[in-house]
Structures are given as structure tokens and as C-alpha cells.
Amino acid sequence: MEVSSGITHRLYPLTEQSQIGELRRDAVALAQASGFDDVAAGQVALVATELGSNLVKHARSGQVLLARVADGRGSWQIELISVDQGPGIDDVAAAMADGFSTVGTLGQGLGAVRRLSHDFDLHSSPDGTVILARLHAHSAAVAGAAASPQAFSVGVVAIAAPGETVCGDAWAVAQDGERASALLADGLGHGSHAAEAANAAVECFAGMPAAAPRQLLDQMHRALRATRGAAVALAQLELAGPSLEYSGAGNICGRLLSGVEDRTLATQHGTVGLAMRQVQPNRYTLGDHTLLVMHSDGLATRWRLAHPSLLRHHPAIIAATLWRDNRRGRDDATVLVLKRNSG
Structure with a gap:
């Protein structure tokens, strides 16, 4: 049987601009330690920065959970989960478009986060928004390997x-x-x-x-x-x-x-x-x-x-x-x- 275990998330409060840099640096360091090349680690940096910026500019009590998880191919994914307590996203479809920005963020938008992520999901309500982004190393060996089907x-x-x-x-x-x-x-x-x-x-x-x-x-x-x-x-x-x-x-x-x-x-x-x-x-x-x-x-x-x-x-x-x-x-x-x- 294929066994997975053991991730523990590190918690990053994201309530002010200065906190985004720590999240980005730690996410990149974790990616590099997990075998990500420079391009893939750069994508992790972009996703971490975009999620952090969105929380600082739009959310109440924003936090990002960071960990690495097994990808089913004998390698690692970097997992970032953005969590906040409102006010929610009024128009999820618009927020998912590349380049969408309401208050001068990087201009990449959640569409870029989705595009760069191997696994992406989002749930939003007035109680808050939760966003999942998992990224993996885009090496030929990993990309060409077939993950075992799981029920x-x-x-x-x-x-x-x-x-x-x-x-x-x-x-x-x-x-x-x-x-x-x-x-x-x-x-x-x-x-x-x-x-x-x-x-x-x-x-x-x-x-x-x-x-x-x-x-x-x-x-x-x-x-x-x-x-x-x-x-x-x-x-x-x-x-x-x-x-x-x-x-x-x-x-x-x-x-x-x-x-x-x-x-x-x-x-x-x-x-x-x-x-x-x-x-x-x-x-x-x-x-x-x-x-x-x-x-x-x-x-x-x-x-x-x-x-x-x-x-x-x-x-x-x-x-x-x-x-x-x-x-x-x-x-x-x-x-x-x-x-x-x-x-």
C-alpha cells in the first residue's frame, strides 16, 4: 500500500505588507530543499507573493499555511493554503482572470495562481475565503512519471x-x-x-x-x-x-x-x-x-x-x-x- 504521512504546516499571519517577504523566502527555501529547480522555485515565489498580497489588501485576519506534500510520483509538492475571515470574493469568475486587480496588486491575479498550480481550488463566502495551491517541480522526470490512480x-x-x-x-x-x-x-x-x-x-x-x-x-x-x-x-x-x-x-x-x-x-x-x-x-x-x-x-x-x-x-x-x-x-x-x- 502507498503510505503518505507527516506534513505539518507552518503558519504565516498576513496582515501587513512586510510579512509577505518572509512567506515568499520560506516558500522558496522549502521548494529548493524539495528538489525544485530555479524556474519552479520562482513560480512558488510568485504564488506565495500573490496570495500574501491578496490577503493584506483585501482580507480580515489573513493567514497562509505552508507545507510540502508527497505528489504520488516519488517527489514533493509545495502546498500553500490561504485562509481568511472575510469579507469574501464578490465575483469569483472575475477574480480568476489573469491581470485582474482592484487595488493595485501585482496584476497577476488568482488566475495566474491557478495556472501555475498543479492542484488548485477555492471556496469563498462572506465568512471568508480558502484557497489551495499546490505546485510541483517541473522536471522531465517528474512530469513524465505517471501517478498511481487512487480511489x-x-x-x-x-x-x-x-x-x-x-x-x-x-x-x-x-x-x-x-x-x-x-x-x-x-x-x-x-x-x-x-x-x-x-x-x-x-x-x-x-x-x-x-x-x-x-x-x-x-x-x-x-x-x-x-x-x-x-x-x-x-x-x-x-x-x-x-x-x-x-x-x-x-x-x-x-x-x-x-x-x-x-x-x-x-x-x-x-x-x-x-x-x-x-x-x-x-x-x-x-x-x-x-x-x-x-x-x-x-x-x-x-x-x-x-x-x-x-x-x-x-x-x-x-x-x-x-x-x-x-x-x-x-x-x-x-x-x-x-x-x-x-x-
């Missing part, structure tokens, strides 16, 4: 607690044909010791991602005994059925969402590595358009999806919107969204 799309937002340099949450997703497995682990507390526990759970998962949830959690329970322990949730999805098996211990929240369904998924009390009863997985039937949301307790649990139209968007847009609207702001916060691809 599910994944979006993750992972932010360390304020004042911490590492995130105490960790996650992983494995896919093989029409099957997918997802893990989210939240180490007790935050900081490096919490990260050690959560990463130990990911290492177990990566070694046996197709194993039965009970077997996986038993293995994690043994592996995490030398750590402070973690809350852990596991999900295994199969399109044959289609069905979901969900299990775990601790306060990871899982939800199934669609236009007609909003179901909270059950886990048991306990802490993996410290005290955990025998795991009892729960099985659910998946609708054609049902998506899975898993998040750590850095988000409030009593949330609702404010705009049902979000269900049509990329999982990263959904994850970032949920983080924006429901984060507690005092702990690590990770949101993982798994969505069935159409067709």
Missing part, C-alpha cells in the same frame, strides 16, 4: 500548539486500489514528547497498514509503552460495499459527512501505550458522496459545516475551513479529510 483524495491541516516548534499530532494514510486506511494520533500534551508518542504510532501503522484495526492497535499499545502515550483512531475504508471500519482509544473525533448525513463515529476511552481495553471496531455503510473527517482535540467537537457547498471541494479546502472556524487555539490541531474520488 480517495486526502487533505490534511496540521498546526503545532502556539509556542511549539513541533506538532504533537501525527497522521498517515495508506491506499491500495479501492481500499484506504487512515490513522490520526494525538500524543498526550504537546511538544517533542507528545510528538514522539504520536510518531511511534505512525511507525507502527506504516509497517502494517493493511492489518486489522485490533491487531494494529495492540501493536501500537506495546510500542507506545516507552512514551507518554497517545489518543489514536484508525479508519479502514473499502469501496466494495462500500464500508468503513473505525476504532480507537481516546479523544480523536471522527465524523461522516454528506449532503444528507452527519454521523459521529464511536471510539472507546483509554490511552494507547498506557491503559486501553480490548478494541471493539465499529462498522458503517458509506454513501456514494460520504466523506470522512478525523481531527484531534485542538478543534472543538460540536461543529457543523457552515456551507454544504464545501462538500464539493478538495479535502484540503474542507480541512482548512474546519480548522479556521473551530480551532481552540491552545493545543496542536490536526484535521484529516478523506474523500472518495468521482468516477
Whole structure:
């Protein structure tokens, strides 16, 4: 099974012009460290600058989340997610045109961001706008390689607690044909010791991602005994059925969402590595358009999806919107969204 894991986003407030340069420099440095050539790194710089300029000039409480994500070809993409709290874009079609500018920005417009991005999506409402841009290195080897077809799309937002340099949450997703497995682990507390526990759970998962949830959690329970322990949730999805098996211990929240369904998924009390009863997985039937949301307790649990139209968007847009609207702001916060691809 192809396993992806581990991104943590760095958070950049964008409320004044001087902050754009730091975002641009760090985005370019991350691109260069990820194998981007000068041309591709320059495109990352343009996208970072345009997103930052738009936030400074048009938005309230603008932020950009920066990370690198696996591209399915054995290489990296640079991911930038622009998040704000309004007032929204009045005319999205006009804003997407190259050269569109209302207050003297670079004149490139969001159309240029879309054109330069391998993956692009945007959702806007009066509550705010969320924009996803992923760029990859345009080398011949990468461009000519075929990505493995996947049945599910994944979006993750992972932010360390304020004042911490590492995130105490960790996650992983494995896919093989029409099957997918997802893990989210939240180490007790935050900081490096919490990260050690959560990463130990990911290492177990990566070694046996197709194993039965009970077997996986038993293995994690043994592996995490030398750590402070973690809350852990596991999900295994199969399109044959289609069905979901969900299990775990601790306060990871899982939800199934669609236009007609909003179901909270059950886990048991306990802490993996410290005290955990025998795991009892729960099985659910998946609708054609049902998506899975898993998040750590850095988000409030009593949330609702404010705009049902979000269900049509990329999982990263959904994850970032949920983080924006429901984060507690005092702990690590990770949101993982798994969505069935159409067709």
C-alpha cells in the first residue's frame, strides 16, 4: 500500500505588507530543499507573493499555511493554503482572470495562481475565503512519471500548539486500489514528547497498514509503552460495499459527512501505550458522496459545516475551513479529510 504521512504546516499571519517577504523566502527555501529547480522555485515565489498580497489588501485576519506534500510520483509538492475571515470574493469568475486587480496588486491575479498550480481550488463566502495551491517541480522526470490512480483524495491541516516548534499530532494514510486506511494520533500534551508518542504510532501503522484495526492497535499499545502515550483512531475504508471500519482509544473525533448525513463515529476511552481495553471496531455503510473527517482535540467537537457547498471541494479546502472556524487555539490541531474520488 502507498503510505503518505507527516506534513505539518507552518503558519504565516498576513496582515501587513512586510510579512509577505518572509512567506515568499520560506516558500522558496522549502521548494529548493524539495528538489525544485530555479524556474519552479520562482513560480512558488510568485504564488506565495500573490496570495500574501491578496490577503493584506483585501482580507480580515489573513493567514497562509505552508507545507510540502508527497505528489504520488516519488517527489514533493509545495502546498500553500490561504485562509481568511472575510469579507469574501464578490465575483469569483472575475477574480480568476489573469491581470485582474482592484487595488493595485501585482496584476497577476488568482488566475495566474491557478495556472501555475498543479492542484488548485477555492471556496469563498462572506465568512471568508480558502484557497489551495499546490505546485510541483517541473522536471522531465517528474512530469513524465505517471501517478498511481487512487480511489480517495486526502487533505490534511496540521498546526503545532502556539509556542511549539513541533506538532504533537501525527497522521498517515495508506491506499491500495479501492481500499484506504487512515490513522490520526494525538500524543498526550504537546511538544517533542507528545510528538514522539504520536510518531511511534505512525511507525507502527506504516509497517502494517493493511492489518486489522485490533491487531494494529495492540501493536501500537506495546510500542507506545516507552512514551507518554497517545489518543489514536484508525479508519479502514473499502469501496466494495462500500464500508468503513473505525476504532480507537481516546479523544480523536471522527465524523461522516454528506449532503444528507452527519454521523459521529464511536471510539472507546483509554490511552494507547498506557491503559486501553480490548478494541471493539465499529462498522458503517458509506454513501456514494460520504466523506470522512478525523481531527484531534485542538478543534472543538460540536461543529457543523457552515456551507454544504464545501462538500464539493478538495479535502484540503474542507480541512482548512474546519480548522479556521473551530480551532481552540491552545493545543496542536490536526484535521484529516478523506474523500472518495468521482468516477
